[in-house]
Amino acid sequence: MAADASGEAAPDLGKCAICGRPATPEYRPFCTRRCADVDLGRWLRGSYAIPVKPSEDDEENGAIPDEDER
Incomplete structure (x- = not known):
């Protein structure tokens, strides 16, 4: 760890x-407001969405629309 102005680690x-x-410390885990805003923009656009494959149970329960219903 590096020492700060007061000499403490x-x-x-x-x-x-x-x-x-x-x-x-002010923008943790980022370095600046710009990087924090870039991250926020990615969240708002849905860039961090996790892709999911539909299971057979979802298809049987009607949770996934058929091709012609999309």
Whole structure:
């Protein structure tokens, strides 16, 4: 760990989740407001969605519309 201005050891905040630079306490786990906003934009656009394959149970229960219903 690096020392801060008071001479005390600064906690290791890791790397920015967007650009890889050192994270800052104010925007943790990001380094700047810009990187935090980039992440927020990705969430709002749905970029972080997890793809899911429909199971047979979903198809039998009608949870998945047929091709002609889409």
